[in-house]
Amino acid sequence: MPLHSCQRLSPTAVLGLWQLTETPETLWPLLPQPAAYQALMPATADAARQAQWLAGRVLIHALLPQLMAEPPTDLVVHNDATGRPWLAGNGHGLTMSLSHSGTWVAAVLSLGGRVGVDIEIIRDKAQRLAGKFLAADEWAAAQAAAADGPAHYTLLWSAKETLYKLAAQRGIIFKTQLLLGDFAPQQSGEIPATLVLAGVETRHCICYSQPAPGYVLTYCHEPAA
Missing domain, CATH: 3.90.470.20 (4'-phosphopantetheinyl transferase domain)
Structure with missing residues (x-):
């Protein structure tokens, strides 16, 4: 189409x-x-x-x-x-x-400016691998908040993928350099995020939604200064 x-x-x-x-x-x-x-x-x-x-x-x-x-x-x-x-x-x-x-x-x-986008099929893979890409506090928050485990963990993975694309650098460690803040999961919303590069922390905002049943979409756009 x-x-x-x-x-x-x-x-x-x-x-x-x-x-x-x-x-x-x-x-x-x-x-x-x-x-x-x-x-x-x-x-x-x-x-x-x-x-x-x-x-x-x-x-x-x-x-x-x-x-x-x-x-x-x-x-x-x-x-x-x-x-x-x-x-x-x-x-x-x-x-x-x-x-x-x-x-x-x-x-x-x-x-x-800088941009990042990621779309994912919702599946249980992200939940099974959560310990590899989520920091300890992120994992604890996900375990407490996730009513729909696969959808929530897929959203977290996708948000970090979008932040990774925004950073546009190889060798980034998702667990320690791409950090997600607290948010209340909804059908659509925003996730506060922190990017840690060379010891410098910068703040970002990841938008998310479900564009179709069984999918999650995240994106970030930061206009040129």
């Missing part, structure tokens, strides 16, 4: 969701410069992975007109050494973040 939703986060940023129903064959014609993307497609990706990869790039190109009256025609989504996507070409300082899980693809596109 086409673009599922587009939400304006600020005058300079948009959040887009794509519900993936297409095959790779039907997604290719939706991309500009398909030859450039054919050279970037991961060689080991199976058909499902190819569809997610392509849908993410189609989504970014679908969001561009929301921020630019006449988007440059030479823009191509690449990945840097940390795996973070970026737009090669005359991108005018555009920043972006991409995520996909199951049949959903999410993206945040911004004119500068």
Whole structure:
């Protein structure tokens, strides 16, 4: 299906969701410069992975007109050494973040600043691995607050994934450098977060919602100063 939703986060940023129903064959014609993307497609990706990869790039190109009256025609989504996507070409300082899980693809596109987004299928994996990515106080709070264990722990994992993408650095330890504050779990809301890099703590706000049954979405947008 086409673009599922587009939400304006600020005058300079948009959040887009794509519900993936297409095959790779039907997604290719939706991309500009398909030859450039054919050279970037991961060689080991199976058909499902190819569809997610392509849908993410189609989504970014679908969001561009929301921020630019006449988007440059030479823009191509690449990945840097940390795996973070970026737009090669005359991108005018555009920043972006991409995520996909199951049949959903999410993206945040911004004119500068920092962004992060993550979408996850709700499952029990995050709860089983909680001790590996949650600090002791986070784990204690989750055990006390989680009425729906898998959904709550998936939300916590997703929030840390979004903060990790915002940091855009490799080697970050989720348990000690990506910290989540107290919040009352709801269908949608905000989670206070702290990023610890080189001994310096910075404060952030992670927004969350459930865009579809069985999924959780988190994102963060911080405009350029």
